[in-house]
Amino acid sequence: MLGHDVSVSSVEGKGSVFSVSVPMGRLQPKRVGAAGKVIHNAMADQGLGGARVWVIDNDHAICAGMKTLLEGWDCRVTVATSLADLERQLDPVGSPVDLILADYHLDNDETGADIVASINELRLHPAPVVMITANYTNELKQHIRDLGYVLMNKPVKPLKLRSTLSHLISLQRRNQR
Structure with missing residues (x-):
């Protein structure tokens, strides 16, 4: 059209x-x-300015699109297709991060939850996590909830994503003071 x-x-x-x-x-x-x-404008004051966000997704096109979207919201974004890819770019244990945005289903039977758990268990202050998936099962919803992560189902609506990130990042910044 x-x-x-x-x-x-x-x-x-x-x-x-x-x-x-x-x-x-x-x-x-x-x-x-x-x-x-x-x-x-009202959206500019939603708490994302300068936020350090790591995006983990096995799809390069999704990584590129998410990077463009988040940088448009004034975030500092690192995208990776795996834990090894992230480790090539930074130190996941010591580098500052405000939020990790991960796809649940990755390559080689890995999950975003597994990767984020391995990162956060070594960090002094675990990063908040938004897990994205096309899986709508109640079992997965409960599993993600039990891990303390926020779950968003695909397709992710940008306004809902921005609102969620803003809320989690502002909580993270408050807790670090």
């Missing part, structure tokens, strides 16, 4: 990825109010 390119990639028994190519938009210029203060 909008004339954008749409594509799909599917692996039987694993899942499908649907992509829509959308032309690049332009940011609105900052508005300056009285006394030279910059007027922000």
